[in-house]
Amino acid sequence: MRLSAANVQEELSNLMDLYTGAMSRVVTAYAERRTRERDINWVALQATKEFGAMRLHTWAMWQKARAMDELNSIRKSCEDAFEEAEHYWGLMKILDWYLEGKPCEVKEMWGYGDFTDSNGPGPGMKASLWPESQRYFALAQEQQKITASPWVREVVKTNVEGAAVAFHHLLGLLPATDEFMKRVTEHERSIADDERHHGPQMLRQLAKSVPSEKDLDQAEQMITELRVQELRQRNEQFLHPLNSSELKQLEQDFLNKKVQPIALFGAVAA
Numbered sequence: 001m002r003l004s005a006a007n008v009q010e011e012l013s014n015l016m017d018l019y020t021g022a023m024s025r026v027v028t029a030y031a032e033r034r035t036r037e038r039d040i041n042w043v044a045l046q047a048t049k050e051f052g053a054m055r056l057h058t059w060a061m062w063q064k065a066r067a068m069d070e071l072n073s074i075r076k077s078c079e080d081a082f083e084e085a086e087h088y089w090g091l092m093k094i095l096d097w098y099l100e101g102k103p104c105e106v107k108e109m110w111g112y113g114d115f116t117d118s119n120g121p122g123p124g125m126k127a128s129l130w131p132e133s134q135r136y137f138a139l140a141q142e143q144q145k146i147t148a149s150p151w152v153r154e155v156v157k158t159n160v161e162g163a164a165v166a167f168h169h170l171l172g173l174l175p176a177t178d179e180f181m182k183r184v185t186e187h188e189r190s191i192a193d194d195e196r197h198h199g200p201q202m203l204r205q206l207a208k209s210v211p212s213e214k215d216l217d218q219a220e221q222m223i224t225e226l227r228v229q230e231l232r233q234r235n236e237q238f239l240h241p242l243n244s245s246e247l248k249q250l251e252q253d254f255l256n257k258k259v260q261p262i263a264l265f266g267a268v269a270a
């Protein structure tokens, strides 16, 4: 039974575990090809992204309150916002320590976390500075617009935030080869622990209500496109440790299921 909750959950988490395996190649390339510039760039951009996520959850809290939603649902958004504040704050502290209190020179870094309240790219997220990141959020927004299925829309929406656990989990597993990596890996492990409860658990919820095979096929196709785009986006965030032919190869390997999966989504959702 393809549409049973157990099978849908397995299909979706297998896809996400395969993606986690692909992402590990990007994260490993960064670890092996580290430069000070790369260290500063990804931490600064990740910090502003967490800041943007904090704002998203805050907007949701306001909207829910205005609509007189359940008090617990308002509390959930409030807690989610605080969680993002912790992620943001910890990264900014690491950055400040690494820069010895000097200002960060990553160009227009605050624009990187500029999302609209529908998860799309805001005007500050410039395509001229971060084309792959801008494309990632524009793609997710476009997919939510073109699907006629509310279920697929929900899968895409939750996948945007939910997939990030792979990135954080893998960073948290890198060896603490110096003080920077010690601080980063420790903080990333705590982010991954928080994020684990977003993505994988949402998969389990959504698996219970898939309306048809057509919906499931469309969701898988859209998630796959999004995941390829996040590989590009993360490589950009690290200032391209994989060169363009290595990245192309990785995308092909992911699409052809030729990467070794890493059990993350399946393991949590079980």
Ligand SMILES: [Fe+2]
Pocket: 050, 053, 083, 084, 087, 191
């Ligand atoms: Fe976060």
Ligand SMILES: [Fe+2]
Pocket: 053, 084, 161, 195, 198
């Ligand atoms: Fe989050």
